[in-house]
Amino acid sequence: MSRTSRARHILSTRDRSPSLRANQPLAMATTAAMLSAAARRFSRSASTIGRREVTDSHILTIDGYAASRKIPRNWWSRSPPFEAVDHRWTIKYFPNVASCCFEGHISFFLELEVDSFYGVHRITDPVDFKFSLLDRAGNAAHSRGVEGHVFSEATKVYGVREFMAWKDLAKSGCVKDDAFTVICDITVSQDWTKVDDEDDTGGGGGGAETPAAPRVVVPPSNLREHMNDLLWKKQGADVTIHVGEESFDAHGWLLMARSPVFEAELLATPASKEKLPGGVRRRVEIKGVDPKVFKAMLHFMYTDALPETMEEEEDETVVAMAQGLLAAANRFKLERLKVVCEEILCRHIDVSSVAVTLAVAEENGCHALKAACLEFIARPGNMKKVMETEGFEKTKDSCLAGMLDVAMKQLAS
Known part of the structure; x- marks a missing residue:
């Protein structure tokens, strides 16, 4: 390119540059608007939802080891109330469990304390809890527990019937000065909580403010x-x-x-x-x-809860009442009461009661309860024991079909 043409080229460029510089502010404004719109369009906030488990423990010392061994069946004692995982509890100790199936065993039950005489806290998350026998160094020597139990008004007491046999406790070396100690570990999953919140674009989408604590406390219903x-x-x-x-x-x-x-x-x-x-x-x-059954049913119809005295009765009385209430609930179409009684009976199945409970389940269309009874009967050695009970003699016409089905399955296996 000659010097003349090169000069003309440079001059031509210089002639165009003022117009470009004049339009530059408009171009920059347009670009900024586009970027701002894009930022608004693609801005994202991020959070993490976390679920954490909280565990609290309570140590209980049983003083009077020798005397406890002489306590008759159906006797129990309760610990003082204690706080754990934001609720109030007690521990029930049975030196000789009421059920004849577990005779010679110690039992521990965890009970959700009542708010007042008409209701309890309800835990909506499943609770894991275990009882552990502590050795002299404070370490767990033997443990039994329950996983995923939902405590509610109908199921506020639950536990381990066969925690430990007395003969095994005597050999454990954990008894000192006529006393032994157990620890109860209670674990509950807390509600979902927001643990982190930030804007990944660097502005405009920060974490939400923590709400102020309520100034008015609403009393329980x-x-x-x-x-x-x-x-x-x-x-x-x-x-x-x-x-x-x-x-x-x-x-x-x-x-x-x-x-x-x-x-x-x-x-x-x-x-x-x-x-x-x-x-x-x-x-x-x-x-x-x-x-008595009608009185308990009437109480349930008014309060949607069973009388608290049922929890304090011996196992045999509770079972008899629940059997009668289930039949009455089915007769008067009280579906929730029927399910509550079914759940109670499922927890109290043993050799002495299973035949009558099976007959009640058959007569009132309780399929889950019937399945639980047949499962218990199908365990090795149980069928013969059940057939020797007074309850079987009274109800064999109702429960023979189910038991025969169990027997046939055992023969086929």
């Missing part, structure tokens, strides 16, 4: 307490129910709301012309139900 008072104080009761030799006053509107069977019965029952204290009442007679 006391509806159950009021409903319990409504039942036993009989204020406004307009129905009298005769069960055997006993009578119960109740409120027709509640009975009809809770049970379609009662609804049909009361709608078909004219009010008595006889004026009683509190006004005119309808009279209903219930046959085929034990008065």
